Amino acid sequence: MTAQIQYADVEVGTELPARTFPVTRATLVQYAGASGDFNPIHWNEKFAKEVGLPDVIAHGMFTMAEAIRVVTDWVGDPGAVVEYGVRFTRPVVVPNDDEGATIEVSGKVAAKLDDDTVRVDLTVTSDGQKVLGMSRAVVRLA
Numbered sequence: 001m002t003a004q005i006q007y008a009d010v011e012v013g014t015e016l017p018a019r020t021f022p023v024t025r026a027t028l029v030q031y032a033g034a035s036g037d038f039n040p041i042h043w044n045e046k047f048a049k050e051v052g053l054p055d056v057i058a059h060g061m062f063t064m065a066e067a068i069r070v071v072t073d074w075v076g077d078p079g080a081v082v083e084y085g086v087r088f089t090r091p092v093v094v095p096n097d098d099e100g101a102t103i104e105v106s107g108k109v110a111a112k113l114d115d116d117t118v119r120v121d122l123t124v125t126s127d128g129q130k131v132l133g134m135s136r137a138v139v140r141l142a
Contacts, residue, residue, distance in 0.1 A: 001076070001077040001078075001079060002077055002080070002142055003075045003076060003077045003080040003139070003140060003141045003142045004075065004076030004077065004142065005074065005075050005076065005141050005142065006141060006142050007112070007116040007117075007118070007141040007142065010109055010112070010118055010141065011109065011112075012109055012110065012111060012112060013108060013109065014108060014109040015106070015107070015108045016070050016071065016074040016106070016107040016108065016109075016120065017070070017073070017074065018070070018104070018105065018106040018107075019069065019070050019073070019104075019105050020102050020103070020104050020105075021066040021069070021102065021103045021104075021105070022099075022100060022101075022102055023058050023062075023066075023092060023094050023100050023101045023102065023103060023126075024094065024099075024100035024101075025043070025056065025094060025096055025100065027058075027062075027094075027100070028042050028043060028056065028058060028059065028062070028094060029043060031058075031059055031062045032059070035059065035061065035062075037059055037061070039059075041053060041056065041057055042056060042057065042058070042059055043056060044056070045096060053091065053093075054093050055093050055094065055095055055096075056093070056094050056095075056096070057091035057092060057093055057094065058091065058092035058094055058101070058103075060088050060091075063088075063092050063103060063124070063131060063132060064084075064086055064132070066103050066105065067086070067103070067105045067122050067124045067132060067135055068081065068084055068122075068137060069105075070105045070106070070107050070122065071084075071107060071120050071122070071137045071139060074107070075139050075141065080139050080140050080141065081137055081138070081139055082117060082138045082139065082140050083136075083137065083138040084136070084137045084138075085134065085135075085136060086122075086124075086132040086133070086134060086135040086136075087132065087133040087134045087135075088131075088132065088133075089130055089131060089132060089133040090126075090129050090130065090131045091131065092126040092131050093126070093127065101126055101127065102126060102127075103124065103125075103126050103131070104124070104125045104126065105122055105123070105124050106122070106123045107120050107121065107122040107123070108120065108121060110136070113138065115140065116140055116141050116142070117138050117139060117140050117141070118138070118139055118141060119136055119137070119138050119139075120136065120137045120138075120139055121135065121136055122135035122136070122137070123135070
């Protein structure tokens with residue numbers, strides 16, 4: 001695969017389509033099985049509260065993975081992501097109800113770089129609070 005977006009067609013300020021990702025306790029169990037991360041803060045409400053968390057929280061790497069989907073869906077090729085990094089600023093709290101939580105992600109092209117690459121800055125929130133800071137990806141375009 002190659003990127004579907006052309007470098008020449010992108011400007012600083014170009015907005016990526018925003019997405020909202022649902023997260024339920026079942027989602028966390030599935031991710032734990034796939035990743036091997038069975039830390040009880042991600043599934044045991046009593047334990048999470050005992051260690052000072054408000055409730056069970058989503059895996060940080062799960063949150064990162066959901067956020068980068070906005071970029072990979074936009075560019076059309078996951079292999080086009082050259083760099084990706086975030087700072088974890090607040091956990092995604094996942095209540096034990098029918099709705100769970102949501103992760104809201106928006107992004108925009110913040111800089112055009114050399115070698116047909118752009119830097120995309122992401123805004124990632126849950127329950128109105130920023131959950132990832134300094135969320136940035138460098139993407140090679142066609």
